[in-house]
Amino acid sequence: MHKIIEDLNWRYAAKKFDSTKSVSEKDLDIIKESLRLVPSSYGLQPLKFIIIQSKNILRQLVPASYGQAQVGEASHLIVLCAAKKMGDSQIDEHIQNTADTQNSSIDKLLGYGNYMKTIIAAMSNEEVFTWNTKQAYIALGQLMHTCANLRIDSTPMEGFDPKAYSEILSIDDNQFSPVLVCPIGYRDKDDTTQFLKKVRKPNATIFEHK
Ligand SMILES: Cc1cc2nc3c(=O)[nH]c(=O)nc-3n(C[C@H](O)[C@H](O)[C@H](O)COP(=O)(O)O)c2cc1C
Secondary structure (H helix, E strand, C coil): CCCCHHHHCCCCCCCCCCCCCCCCHHHHHHHHHHHHCCHHHHHHHCCEEEEEEHHHHHHHCCCCCCCCCCCCCCCCEEEEEEEEEHHHHHHHHHHHHHHHCCCCCCCHHHHHHHHHHHHHHHHHHHHHHHHHHHHHHHHHHHHHHEEEEHCCCCCEEECCCHHHHHHHCCCCCEEEEEEEEEEEECCCCHHHHHHHCCCCHHHHHHHCCC
């Protein structure tokens, strides 16, 4: 079996973590670099990732996650936050970063920058937030695959209260809002979910070849 398929079969949405085990700094650095490399529309990276290791904070977040215990048992919790708005300053920053990184003249990029500004100016803050939230789902997919490759368990989660999270984590609601959370760590031997066969639709119903 190809390594990619092996990794994807190995992973499952963990329901119970072994709270005595921790993800190493070395692996955490790989996970962070994977998240930094996540692609996004126009490359604007309208996301922030809050990484929580404090057991005290993790415990506080369990009730804000509708009692889902895996949040409190995980080695780390990654909170994926999407930017609430975007404006000219974010575009200018991106253009500057592109010019610096690729050693190119900023003048050559100004037209593209103005094009992006026009597109974004035509969107409401709500539309911008929805767009940014979609970028977070790309990050979640990449995060889960990276973890699986490292044999680190993860749980993709939408089941949490973003307002309560913002309060506990002191997130400035005008700037960012939590849209997904993902506890990571090591599966508990008593997590019976790990032994269940994956439920997936057959190829014939999800693929169409033309
Ligand atoms: C966007 C998203 C949100 C999810 N939210 C939760 C959640 O809040 N709690 C949970 O236990 N599982 C959650 N899941 C896990 C799914 O139920 C699980 O991925 C699905 O049943 C497939 O099983 P597998 O991941 O074990 O292969 C979520 C999955 C995704 C992709």
